[in-house]
Amino acid sequence: MADAGTDAGTTAWPWRATVRPMVRGMERELALLALVLLVLAGFGATAPQYLSLSNLLNIGQQTAVIACVAYAMTAVIICKGVDISVGSTLAASSVIAALALQSAGLPGWLGIVLVIAVGAAFGLLGGVLVSYAGISALVATLAVSALARGMALSASGSRSVAVDSALYLWFGRGTLAGVPVSFLIAILLAGLWCVLLQRTVFGRWVYASGGNEDAARASLIPVRAVRLMTYVLAGASAGIGALLTTGRVGSAQPLAGAGLEFAAITAAIVGGSRLSGGHGSIIGTALGALLLGAVNTGLSFLQVSQQVNYFVTGAFVIAAMAASQRDALARRGPGFVRRHRSVPQPVPVAGPARPRRLELRAIGKRFGAVQALAQVSMQLRAGEVLALVGENGAGKSTLVKLLSGIHQPEQGTLLLDGRVLELASAQHSRAAGIAVIHQHFSLIPDLTVAENLALALGRLPTRWGFTLDRAAMRRRALQVLADLQLPVAPEQVVARLTIGQCQMVEIAKATLADAWLIVMDEPTSALTNHERDQLYRLVGQLQQRGCAVLYISHKMQEIYRLAQRAVVLRDGRVVGEADLRHTDAPALIRMMVGRQIQEVFPFRPAQAGNAVLEVRQLSDRALLRGIDLQVRSGELVALTGLMGSGRTELLRCIAGFARFAEGRVTIGGAALRSGSAAHAAGLGVAYVPEDRHKEGLVASLSVKDNLGLRWISANSRAGFVQVGKLGRLAERLIARLDVRPPDAERLAGQLSGGNQQKVVLGKWLATAPRLLLLDEPTNGVDVGAKFELHQLIADLKEQGLAILMVSSELPEVLGVADRIVVLSGGRVAGELARGATEEQVTRLAFEHA
Template identity: 40%
Template sequence: MPALLSLQKIEKSFGSNQILHQVDFHLQKGQVHALLGANGAGKSTLMKIIAGEYTKDAGTIQIEGEEVQILSPGHAKRQGISVIHQELSLVPEFTVAENVYLGKEPAQGPGSFLLSRSEAARKTRALLDKYQIELDPHRKVKDLSIGQQQVVEILKAISEDSRVLVMDEPTATLTAAETNQLFEVIHSLKSKGIGIIYISHRLDEIQQICDWVTILKDGRKTAEGPIAEFGNERIIECMVGRQMDHYYPNTKHNPGEVVLELQHIRKNGVLRNVSATFRKGEIVGIFGLLGAGQSELMRIIFGADRADGGQLICKGQAVQIDSPRTAMSHGIALVTENRKEEGLVLELGSDQNMTLTSMEQFSGYGLRNLGKIKEIAKEYVGKLNIKLHALHHPVKHLSGGNQQKVILGKWLLTSPDIILLSEPTRGIDIGARSEIYHLLDRLAHEEKAIVIASSDVDEILGLCDRVLIMFRGEIIAEVDQADASIELLMEYASGARQTTGVGG
């Protein structure tokens, strides 16, 4: 039986830069096929060829044994191929049914859009029943969770009789419960013969939901096979081209004096009575499911948001941090989770971005010392192993991992004592993640206080000396690294286990 989708010897170049080298990829009916690779491996280019955003330079594409030419996104859709992007494209004020059939409203008479709404709802209900999805077709999208909105995007695709779905980091913004619900939908799609190409950096998800894996490196396929034959170590080795025995640092830290203390921090509807201490020379994780309050706590410590009550003690002194500038004056830095919106100026180069928060070091009499800026930027590019074509090239062209390193370089230039990081490796490939973990370990050994707010339980367990666990805006438990486990952290984070009197 021919594959549902078969790509053979695909090549693609941009100018003199060849991105894909004779890549083969085969997707079967009812299969969830992981496409993995570090940033720059070529998986995005391959997916854009499948989706009709790019045209291939060489090779063939077949759907169920018949050769096709995919020349545009519209042509890809007519061939039954749909892409579920990270950025959802829904109309919040419209209902589920109206979004599913937007642009393809089933009319019941000439110009009768109002009448067609009932038909859209009926057809949407039929889809929901077919794939055993619990969702009200009359509910407005703005009232849905992010996970439910993701399902609406899937419904849009299958309403067009899509046979192939490409899912790009589908769980990046989902809670654990929403992820499980998405996986139930994926299992239902599989059972109806739909093939799914699944792109994610989360290896635990790959092991849980995927049947087959193809791995790219430098535009070439390095491995493929059933997921049962690929443990995480083998996947990482195929992605980065070397063994990674120490994916996480394997060193011990010696915490010193307390440099930051939170006392009864409150923000209405977000945080409740949060108390904690942080010492120099240690890495502390703040773990919680999405919406637990850990990201909001980081922003309050940094002065980006204001608390409604409580006290911050920084290096033994009570302080009022009412702005990021005040936080910086106390030696506090924040690596935000929204790096493109809040951490970088995307049109500027790496040199300009790295010196944004410390420009007074590189200017005098109203003029910037461009030579000094370039010199220090080159130094930090080397220190942080940032891969780029040129310092002045816009950072929007860098991979997620390299963008994050530029942000770290920006803050390290301010000589902070306390480094806060919110979801520091979201959307970053395996190799870059490991480099960032080792960098944070090195900074802890330099007696920096490192505080990581993350919903990635593996990251928290692999990196942190102790873990503060948040649930509904409150720190409900503190666990040392030696006692921490996935099961224990998830029990606390989901509210299944409670502890009182934590903090301080």
């Protein structure tokens, strides 16, 4: 694909269209290649004979077995697994094949098939235990390793088994044009594995399954079968390693392969694979294996002991995993790594005992070429609720991290009560009376509420200096919980609390730590209506106590209900400050997005056609009871109700991700098989889940690969991805959905929330569905993205799609729906035509609650 920056009508240089996309994302492989060359040069300078052709070929031959096994190990790791049985599998395969050749007089070619098949059988056993029995990969493959090693020793009588088949031995000791056959096999397998992982549907499934198992399942990928196959291939690769090892020494050794699993895992990790899954490169693994071989051979040339070799190999693993972990932390946001470094102790802030005013003057912050904040000036005063608003990417998160001490500004000054304030760490921020409540809480799940609150003070109360004073912890917790009127018991374990209760405990921690400024980042994104109302009450209490609240939300209703002022960020700059008593929502939105949007949830009428979805008396014998529902083509039906009313459960039954026990669902007149997502998709059902991060998107894959996750299953040739067609599909969908930036190769996890939601939607639009199920489609996206998404949804409705949408946001429901179906207590409480009021919807929602 041509570079995104190429001007229209201009012919791009060939290297920009071909070479640069290949180089992009291969920085680690290029660095590894440079390191391999550096190691070769270093040892060559110390021992000139090290660089002789015969020794270089010897390095290749020694590396071949490790590389062959490491390629398959890379696939296992990408799929979020690990296989420590490959060394023992190699030994068992070689012994069993050698005994068959010796006793049964099998021809050499049949022995080759047998050794690979035996290895695959051991891999199959491990894969079944991991994928279908649900046993930990470490435990399962450890058991297979013990079984395989035991079989090798017992079958051989703990002795080597001679092999006299010339064909069988040729693979380990033969040469072609002076190059060892084993080394050529390693190169050939590297190419085959690259094709398998990069050019086939199976390869895309491997990356998706390891990158986000839930999203892969929601994309109808057979995750368990994919994972099983990686273990089978790992076992088969160990069988190939057995063939090469036996050929090299002329016999099968029952103790062969000792340490092979460690070497293979090392090569994969050094090559860039991450044990967290979703990442890995065959080229990187090949270079990692070559690097290990070069170092080990070089140390042997220098007559260094084997113990030192182990130390060096271990150091490689530690360094590679540290680099991998740092990369992962960096993707969570610039400065995340810095947060985990040791930091100086907080310096007490001079001035009044209770700070009341924080001022930001011309604050600037840059990350590489990106100017995240520029000349940001604002004030926060005690006793007020200030809304911080703006589109995703406007700079809100960066500003919050500055206040919490994670980032430090590069320009400008922070003033606390007129005195210069430096927030060099989270401790400094807390000492200044600033508490930040992130969307991902800082509570410790296994501790009680009282213990978490006690930790907010930085120390636990003790008796006689060494035993915990739990009574004191409980008294303090009861005091603060009662003061804030929070319905949470001090003895409750945090892991058993609802999200709303966790949020309240976080606020209690902030007040207990005597914070005067509390920052709330999207606090109601996952709350029930009741929990949301409790939070509103709590914000009012904090304001009355003299606290300042910096409130970040994309929901206009919340902003106007809670805040007195709003500071608007756009492209890292303050574009305005609004007195919300005198600024209406359209004006505030215009400041945020830089264009006129009179209505965030626009309605566009369309001609409704025949019924696409019909639900009759559907029940799941749990929550849903006797549901009747119909959606026609060209119609958007909104499904609403309280949390727990059965909205999501109904959508998942229609999508085939949940079973229904009674009733009937028809799509275009065809009956849906209960619990069959594949059948639903075949009937034209597309399901966009509520949590795009959990079930919608594979963040570690590119935008192009995410868009094609469903499409490739039906548009591949003999399992091979049609790369050109996939690229053109991605370009069309990116243009149609207006994904920004329009870069098909960008990792999906690097997009803003609204653009990620567009990609999830595009994944299903690629399959040309007839029924679109949307579960909270605009949850967690800014108002500009909400408008764009609903413009897109209106386009789809005009094109004849039937759309069933779940939403908790009443303005959204009332704004875009042709009809509204209200659920309450798992039943249809009523149906309302367009033009219904919030009071009518609310009354029905509470009917059976």
